Structure formats: C-alpha cells, structure tokens
Amino acid sequence: MSDTPKSTPTKPKRFSTVEQWDMETDVAIMGFGGAGSCAAIEASDAGADVIIFEVTAASGGSTALSSAEVYMGGNGGTAVQKACGYDDSTEDMFNFLMAAMGELADEDKIRMYCENSVEHFDWLVSMGAKYKNSEYKERAIMAVTDDCLLFTGNEKSYPFREIAKPCPRGHNLEVEGDNGGPMLMGILTEQVGKRPIRVEYNARALTLIADDDGAIQGIVVRIDNEERNVRARKGVILCAGGFVMNQEMLKKYVPQVSIGNIPIGNPGDTGAGILMGQGAGGAVIHMNEAFITLPFYPPGSLTFGIFVNAQAQRFINEDIYHARMAHHILKQSGQGIYLILNHDDYEHPPFLGAEVAGTGETIEELAEDVGLDADMLRHTIEFYNQHAANGEDPLFHKHEAWLKPIEPPYAALDCTPGSGVFYPYFTFGGLDTLPTGEVLTMEREVIPGLYAAGRTACGVPRTSAGYGSGMSVGDATFFGRVAGKAAAARNG
Ligand SMILES: Cc1cc2nc3c(=O)[nH]c(=O)nc-3n(C[C@H](O)[C@H](O)[C@H](O)COP(=O)(O)OP(=O)(O)OC[C@H]3O[C@@H](n4cnc5c(N)ncnc54)[C@H](O)[C@@H]3O)c2cc1C
Structure with missing residues (x-):
C-alpha cells in the first residue's frame, strides 16, 4: 500500500x-x-x-x-536563585535578553517571558519538576551533577555585563548526568x-x-x-x-x-x-x-586560550557562550580557526572532537606546525600577553578572570569548520x-x-x-x- x-x-x-x-x-x-x-x-x-x-x-x-535546562529568573529571583543568593531583577533579565537577541528581538515576547518567568518556574515545580537549591559554579554547558543553577549564556561577558547585571538563569533538574x-x-x-x-x-x-x-x-x-x-x-x-x-x-x-x-x-x-x-x-x-555552536568548554581552562582565524588574528572575547563563538567563526574569512593555549591549560574537551593542530616550544614552531603566518601569530600572542598580564583585553574585553599570558609550550586545537570538529x-x-x-x-x-x-x-x-x-x-x-x-x- x-x-x-x-x-x-x-x-x-x-x-x-x-x-x-x-x-x-x-x-x-x-x-x-x-x-x-x-x-x-x-x-x-x-x-x-x-x-x-x-x-x-x-x-x-x-x-x-535535551538537557531540559530552562532559562528563568527576574522578579526578585526563582526560589533557587534566591536560595543561592541572587536577587534577579526583571529589568536585568529583560535588558539582557533584548541585547542578546539584538535587532531580531521580539520585545513583546521577551517582556512577557521575563515578567512571568518565576511563575513559570513555580508552575514547573507544581507539575513535579524538582530543582535543588544549589549552584554549579564551573564554566559548563550543563550541570552534570544534580545541581541546579548555572550561567548558561553571555551574561558575564562583554558587552552584556555592561548592559545588565549578570545573574545565572539556567535551571537544571535535580538529576545526575545529562538526563534532564x-x-x-x-x-x-x-x-x-x-x-x-x-x-x-x-x-x-x-x-x-x-x-x-x-x-x-x-x-x-x-x-x-x-x-x-x-x-x-x-x-x-x-x-x-x-x-x-x-x-x-x-x-x-x-x-x-x-x-x-x-x-x-x-x-x-x-x-x-x-x-x-x-x-x-x-x-x-x-x-x-x-x-550553531562550537562547544569548546568544559573544561573552563580552555577559556584562558585565544581563538585565531586563518590570518592568525583574534576576533572575539573567548569568555562568551559557545554558540556566540560559532556565530563569529562563521564570519571569518579564509579556512582555519584555532584555539591556542598554554600547554598546562590544555585538557581535551569532552564534546569537541578537535584534533591538535600543532604544538611548539616557540611561536614560530607552533605557527609552522599549524600553517599560520609566524609574524602575525607572534604579534597576536605578544599583544594579548602584554595586556593580559595587567588584567586587560583592550581589543575584545575578555573578563579579567580569564586573562593570563599564554606561555610556552604552546598547543593549538583545530576548530576549523569541516575539520571534523563538533558543530x-x-x-x-x-x-x-x-x-x-x-x-x-x-x-x-x-x-x-x-x-x-x-x-x-x-x-x-x-x-x-x-x-x-x-x-x-x-x-x-x-x-x-x-x-x-x-x-x-x-x-x-
Ligand atoms: C541534544 C539536545 C540538547 C538540547 N538541550 C537543550 C537545553 O538544555 N535547553 C534548551 O533550552 N534547549 C535545548 N535543546 C533544544 C530544545 O530541546 C528544543 O528546541 C525544544 O525542546 C523544542 O521543543 P518543541 O516542543 O518545539 O519540539 P519537540 O519537543 O521536538 O516536540 C515536537 C513533537 O512534534 C512531533 N511531530 C512532528 N511532526 C509531526 C506531525 N506531522 N504530526 C504529529 N506530530 C508531529 C514530534 O514527533 C515531536 O514529538 C536541545 C536540543 C537537543 C537536540
């Protein structure tokens, strides 16, 4: 038939x-x-x-x-936010989401979502959803413990942290592993x-x-x-x-x-x-x-690294959410995206599937291994290091918590779209x-x-x-x- x-x-x-x-x-x-x-x-x-x-x-x-992480807050905070010491305001949540969605934002939907977000949390709880009054403090995609609250977006990164007071709004159910x-x-x-x-x-x-x-x-x-x-x-x-x-x-x-x-x-x-x-x-x-995303963390230590394009230049602050990174990767010209790290900060990310593109005791060795212009890579790393040592990132305003000079020995992960890395x-x-x-x-x-x-x-x-x-x-x-x-x- x-x-x-x-x-x-x-x-x-x-x-x-x-x-x-x-x-x-x-x-x-x-x-x-x-x-x-x-x-x-x-x-x-x-x-x-x-x-x-x-x-x-x-x-x-x-x-x-899915992991069933749910983005909720505002209104003084959900019960979990309050228990974890956060007093989240509706305006901060609204301003953050408006800035996050930029010119595509639907103001009416965002307003309704923010104003009723704590009610939605309470409704989910009334349905039987269990959320533990605890925070997962690692830089992660989801809590793999039964902890609830974590930062799941760009709240703490530039420019958003200057637009709205950062607050964690990702809520994970009380369940071990990625089983929400x-x-x-x-x-x-x-x-x-x-x-x-x-x-x-x-x-x-x-x-x-x-x-x-x-x-x-x-x-x-x-x-x-x-x-x-x-x-x-x-x-x-x-x-x-x-x-x-x-x-x-x-x-x-x-x-x-x-x-x-x-x-x-x-x-x-x-x-x-x-x-x-x-x-x-x-x-x-x-x-x-x-x-579309490049889940380059956890581990959070990779955030100490810098992303460079085929021209060996940085293009964004690396403390952003992983999908914002992919969004900016798509805007780069040429073939080649690499995450450059100090060897000690390197720990293989569980989701990424990226190959090590090169290693080196010197910037020149690394550049040759990866196939990047050595002078430009030296300029990029030295400029970054010089300011990172003072807790500054004048180009992209990466948060000082993630700033430190990248010292040898170096490693580079191949994050080029199409190289087999997970997008x-x-x-x-x-x-x-x-x-x-x-x-x-x-x-x-x-x-x-x-x-x-x-x-x-x-x-x-x-x-x-x-x-x-x-x-x-x-x-x-x-x-x-x-x-x-x-x-x-x-x-x-
Ligand atoms: C691995 C993974 C992890 C994710 N993690 C998160 C997360 O933690 N937090 C988050 O916010 N988002 C996450 N997302 C995204 C999120 O899960 C989805 O965008 C969201 O759940 C979609 O919900 P929905 O109700 O629109 O669709 P769905 O939950 O997909 O429901 C649609 C239903 O419609 C049915 N259907 C389709 N066609 C027909 C038809 N012709 N007739 C009848 N039925 C039909 C489907 O079978 C399905 O059951 C994740 C997604 C994936 C895949």
Missing part, C-alpha cells in the same frame, strides 16, 4: 469539502513534545476538550533528547495522563482545515493509514518542532549550517508544522537563523506569532483558530549571537502554556 499522503501540508483542506468529522474536540494539538504537552495541560485546565496528535509512538520529541530531558518529558507526560486529554500516538498531522474566510476549523491526521478529519472548535496548536531534519528546507533557508556536522533534534523535525502554517497563510520569519545545529526560524501563539499572516493579521509554539514558531531565541542554554526549552514550555490558554479561551 502506498505511504504517500493524499493531503499535503501546504494545501489546507477546504472546510466546505469535509463530508464527515471523524473526531471532534475544542483544541487539537500537533506534537507531544515540550510545547505540545504544556499547551495541552493548560488548555485542559481551562476547561477545553483536548486531543494531542503525535506522529511517533511516544511523547518526547527533541525536548526529551527524559525526566522533564516524563513529568509532563504524567500530567497529561492525569487529565481528560486524549492522546493519539502514531498519528501524523497532515494539513489544516480552513474555511472560506481563512479561519482554521480543524486538522487532517493520518491514523492506521487512513486520513481522518478532526474538528477543532476553538483552535489548532502547531507544536511540531523545527526543520533541522529537512534537507530541502535547510538548503533553502539556512545554507550556512552546512558547515555544521550534526543536526540536533528528533526525526520529526521536518518542518511539517511550519509548512502547514504557511499553507494556511501564516508568515515565516528569521528562517535563516539557526543555533551541532538546530533551527530558530518559524511561524510569525503574537506572544499568545496566534499565527500571523504576511500582513500581521491573526489567522483565527491557528496557534503555534516551540520551534514551529519563531520565539524568544532567534540568534546564536545571543543564545543561552535553556532559552529553547524555556520558550517552548512557556509559550506552549500561553497558546494552550489562549486557544481554550477562544470562542470558536
């Missing part, structure tokens, strides 16, 4: 052609990951009938694959199970059902190889993740990620939700933006939505009955230049909840 669906995502089914409804509900949700589960819980708690359609045989999505994702999705799935929410697994959402005015009236799903028409009286919420597994869309929108070597996400990240929204008249924004990526672009999750047309008019959240929408995180760990699961769970409430409140 052919597996080809009769419906295509970009061609909504016409309401007037529906002969029978196979299922009826108030709110239909596409995808049972972070955003979908939170949307379902809130819609159900607001009194709506809810059905979730999940293409795989289980809940989870990329959220279950399965734990968070286990908790949310259990909460869905406690409510009168119907879940259809092995159910692929195919396309939307729209009336002649463009309002969304339902969704077509394929179950047991049959297309079923689902009436959604109040609305459909698209929570199907991003498009990192769709080669055609990647080539079309974010060709620069081809320098990355590992798409991170689940096989369902095919962009189906985005395409369905587009088919119904939804606009997409920032489709050319992706999280994972996932997508940020998606449907243009209001903070409520309502999907907007090109004219920024609301499409009645259509909502999106998580990576199907373009949310708070929009650029690697300012991303911090926790912003994606934070955004997906927070705005999933908001969309669930908004859809349930709609008079369909």
Whole structure:
C-alpha cells in the first residue's frame, strides 16, 4: 500500500469539502513534545476538550533528547536563585535578553517571558519538576551533577555585563548526568495522563482545515493509514518542532549550517508544522537563523586560550557562550580557526572532537606546525600577553578572570569548520506569532483558530549571537502554556 499522503501540508483542506468529522474536540494539538504537552495541560485546565496528535509512538520529541535546562529568573529571583543568593531583577533579565537577541528581538515576547518567568518556574515545580537549591559554579554547558543553577549564556561577558547585571538563569533538574530531558518529558507526560486529554500516538498531522474566510476549523491526521478529519472548535496548536531534519528546507533557508556536522533534534523535525502554517497563510520569519555552536568548554581552562582565524588574528572575547563563538567563526574569512593555549591549560574537551593542530616550544614552531603566518601569530600572542598580564583585553574585553599570558609550550586545537570538529545545529526560524501563539499572516493579521509554539514558531531565541542554554526549552514550555490558554479561551 502506498505511504504517500493524499493531503499535503501546504494545501489546507477546504472546510466546505469535509463530508464527515471523524473526531471532534475544542483544541487539537500537533506534537507531544515540550510545547505540545504544556499547551495541552493548560488548555485542559481551562476547561477545553483536548486531543494531542503525535506522529511517533511516544511523547518526547527533541525536548526529551535535551538537557531540559530552562532559562528563568527576574522578579526578585526563582526560589533557587534566591536560595543561592541572587536577587534577579526583571529589568536585568529583560535588558539582557533584548541585547542578546539584538535587532531580531521580539520585545513583546521577551517582556512577557521575563515578567512571568518565576511563575513559570513555580508552575514547573507544581507539575513535579524538582530543582535543588544549589549552584554549579564551573564554566559548563550543563550541570552534570544534580545541581541546579548555572550561567548558561553571555551574561558575564562583554558587552552584556555592561548592559545588565549578570545573574545565572539556567535551571537544571535535580538529576545526575545529562538526563534532564527524559525526566522533564516524563513529568509532563504524567500530567497529561492525569487529565481528560486524549492522546493519539502514531498519528501524523497532515494539513489544516480552513474555511472560506481563512479561519482554521480543524486538522487532517493520518491514523492506521487512513486520513481522518478532526474538528477543532476553538483552535489548532502547531507544536511540531523545527526543520533541522529537512534537507530541502535547510538548503533553502539556512545554507550556512552546512558547515555544521550534526543536526540536533528528533526525526520529526521536518518542518511539517511550519509548512502547514504557511499553507494556511501564516508568515515565516528569521528562517535563516539557526543555533550553531562550537562547544569548546568544559573544561573552563580552555577559556584562558585565544581563538585565531586563518590570518592568525583574534576576533572575539573567548569568555562568551559557545554558540556566540560559532556565530563569529562563521564570519571569518579564509579556512582555519584555532584555539591556542598554554600547554598546562590544555585538557581535551569532552564534546569537541578537535584534533591538535600543532604544538611548539616557540611561536614560530607552533605557527609552522599549524600553517599560520609566524609574524602575525607572534604579534597576536605578544599583544594579548602584554595586556593580559595587567588584567586587560583592550581589543575584545575578555573578563579579567580569564586573562593570563599564554606561555610556552604552546598547543593549538583545530576548530576549523569541516575539520571534523563538533558543530551541532538546530533551527530558530518559524511561524510569525503574537506572544499568545496566534499565527500571523504576511500582513500581521491573526489567522483565527491557528496557534503555534516551540520551534514551529519563531520565539524568544532567534540568534546564536545571543543564545543561552535553556532559552529553547524555556520558550517552548512557556509559550506552549500561553497558546494552550489562549486557544481554550477562544470562542470558536
Ligand atoms: C541534544 C539536545 C540538547 C538540547 N538541550 C537543550 C537545553 O538544555 N535547553 C534548551 O533550552 N534547549 C535545548 N535543546 C533544544 C530544545 O530541546 C528544543 O528546541 C525544544 O525542546 C523544542 O521543543 P518543541 O516542543 O518545539 O519540539 P519537540 O519537543 O521536538 O516536540 C515536537 C513533537 O512534534 C512531533 N511531530 C512532528 N511532526 C509531526 C506531525 N506531522 N504530526 C504529529 N506530530 C508531529 C514530534 O514527533 C515531536 O514529538 C536541545 C536540543 C537537543 C537536540
């Protein structure tokens, strides 16, 4: 039997052609990951009938694959921030996120996210999420102990530390190892199970059902190889993740990620939700933006090193978040990115997979080994060392905590994109939505009955230049909840 669906995502089914409804509900949700589960819980708690359609045989999505770090703070601090001695202000969090997202920032979403972030923490705790009142003080990507709080972005680095008072906002669940994702999705799935929410697994959402005015009236799903028409009286919420597994869309929108070597996400990240929204008249924004990163720490000691390009020149302060580093690496000309270190600070990073490009007792030996211009490398290292000895970095303002002269013997790690070093990526672009999750047309008019959240929408995180760990699961769970409430409140 052919597996080809009769419906295509970009061609909504016409309401007037529906002969029978196979299922009826108030709110239909596409995808049972972070955003979908939170949307379902809130819609159900607001009194709506809810059905979730999940293409795989289980809940989870990329959220279950993640560390489930969640970026939260402001409002005087979450219970964990307070217990760890941080008094985080909403304005600091807001100013930081606005600066981090730069010209791409969605002020309304960031404002709503910051003002309600402690409430979101409390809600996650009320769902059963456990956070220990402790801080993980290493420079790390996630806490591999059961500690909770850590700096996960660029808060302490220039220029951000001058824009907003730095505060750690990454919250890890109380679990040993990198196991937050399965734990968070286990908790949310259990909460869905406690409510009168119907879940259809092995159910692929195919396309939307729209009336002649463009309002969304339902969704077509394929179950047991049959297309079923689902009436959604109040609305459909698209929570199907991003498009990192769709080669055609990647080539079309974010060709620069081809320098990355590992798409991170689940096989369902095919962009189906985005395409369905587009088919119904939804606009997409920032489709050319992706999280692409070079996870060069831990260990934190590598931050004492300097990154140089093919011209043997530094280009950024090395105390930044790893995705901001990758963002700036992509802007360099020529082939060659190297992390140059004093031999004593060298400890092989666990995630990076970078080869040692060269070593040397002198700068000339190192330059020859690596293939860099020796005079320029000498100039770069000597200039850096001269100021680092005084706790200064006049070029890029690396924090003095990470400044010390780089002395021989030297080592250089090959971080050149394409050399085999680890550059994972996932997508940020998606449907243009209001903070409520309502999907907007090109004219920024609301499409009645259509909502999106998580990576199907373009949310708070929009650029690697300012991303911090926790912003994606934070955004997906927070705005999933908001969309669930908004859809349930709609008079369909
Ligand atoms: C290894 C890894 C680590 C990460 N760590 C972090 C972290 O610590 N903190 C952070 O903030 N971000 C992290 N991220 C990113 C983050 O996990 C995701 O961006 C976020 O969880 C996406 O949530 P979502 O709800 O949008 O999508 P998902 O959780 O992926 O859910 C989408 C669901 O939709 C389903 N679906 C897709 N198509 C269909 C269809 N046609 N019909 C029905 N169902 C469909 C999928 O099967 C899936 O279950 C990480 C990502 C990865 C891969």
